Amino acid sequence: MTKAPVTPFAAAGIGVVVLMALLAAWGIAGTPASVRGGLPAAGAPPAPASTATVPFTLERGASAGDVGRRLEELGVIRSARQFEMLARLMGVQGLLSAGDYLLPGRASALSVIQLLTVREAVPVLRVTFPEGLRIEEMAVIAEQAGFGPRDEFLAAAARARLPAGLAEYLPEGATLQGYLFPDTYIMPVGSTMDDLVAYMIRTLDERFTPELRAAAAARGLNPHQALTLASIVEREAVIPEERPLIAGVFYNRLAAGDRLGADPTVQFAVAQDPASVRQYGWWKKELTIIDLENPSPYNTRLFPGLPPGPIACPGLASIEAVARPAATDYYYFVADAKKGDGSHVFAVTFAEHERNIALYGAP
Structure with missing residues (x-):
């Protein structure tokens, strides 16, 4: 949602203040380059801005220093110190307007300050997808965010194509379940579901780095298999610290040719x-004996090894856990119903596991 201006000056006043600040900034040309942060030398043409845009959320109450550091990390500006100094010189360090922005991929600190203290020129849509959702659940969230009907999201996901490095590992006839990266996306109003799905796939391609893919490959998993296991870890783990441990348990079961039992x-x-x-939703909570005997190849209670593909869209932490699992002798785990906080109790032997079920498996 685009924010209204949060600044006391009129447009003409801003121009005067900006000019004074720019002159003041150029007046420090003798200071170290780390402070100038790449201010152009007198007479030199400014560096061209990138045609790409970078989504950025300015949180309410964030200081100019915090904003500058984040913008430098994103590559929008070259120097957080320069940004903070200019904001202070212009007297707008407390007037940065909270909201969602699409900023130039490379820009001067001065131009970014103008954008953040006046108003974002491009109205935007913002959508956040939590980790561990199915594509069908993401479609509902995208619809609620204003991108269009949920059926359009599903259609866009069905016709989307993966980039090289992922496409060659996707089994024939498989959907892109697991390939839409859960994150917060900020896009211009008018963006289509195809635009959104393509953005989500690009983000997965970037976050699932060559290093992570190589680490998974060293453990015998190609990218599709790694995402499949990561999706199971995502649905099993609630406590972040347990993700690598749960992944380690699953690797032990895979090595033994056993069923994952997830x-x-x-x-x-x-x-x-x-x-x-229609009756229970996408994730039925109370599973029956009949459910546990479902003959689907996705049922790891019946069939050993990995299912045919991801069961949900995993986040980065679960992908990292699969690439770099904990080294453990644990072979079993059960949810700690006594604590009720999503944590698990782990065991090496089946006898220990049975004891844990008796002690922790019921509230």
Whole structure:
């Protein structure tokens, strides 16, 4: 949502203040380059701005220093110190307007300050996808964010194509379940579902780095398999610190040629029946004996190894856990119903696991 101006000066007044600040900034040309942050020498043409745009959220109450550091990290500006100094010289360090922005990929600190203290020229749409959702659940969120009907999101996901490095590992006939990266996306008003889905795929391609893919490959998993296991870890783990440990347990089971025994895969299998989805939603909470015997190849309670593909869209932490799992002898885990905080109790032997179920498996 575009924010209204949060500044006391009129447009003409801003121009005067900006000019004074620029002159003041050029007046420090004798200071170290780290402070000048790449201010052009007198007479030199300014560096051209990138044609790409960078989504940026300015949080309410953020200081000019905090904003400058974040903008430098994103590559929007060259120097956070220069940004903070100019904001102070212009007297707008407390007048930066909270909101969602699309900023130039490379810009001067001065031009960015003008954008953030006046108003963003481009009205934007903002959408946040939590980790561990199915594409069908993401479609509802995209619709609510104003990108269009949910069916359009599903259609866009069905016709989208993966980039090289991912496409060659996607099994024939597989959907892009697991390939739409969960994150916050800020895009111009008028962006289509195809634009959004393409952005989500590009983000996955960037976040699932060559280093992470190589680490997964060293453990015998190609990118599709790594995303498949990461999606299961995502649905199983609630406590962030447990993700690498849960991944380690699953690797131990894969190495033994055993069944993963992951209930979320059973939930995914059950949800292949539209009647079940209508009655219980996409993730049925109370699984029955009949559910556990569902013959779907996604049911890791029945079939050993990995299911055919991801059951949800994993976040970066779960992908990292699969690429770099904990080294552990644990082979079993059960949710700690006594604590009820999503944590698990782990065991090496089946006897220990049975004892844990008796002690922690019921509230």
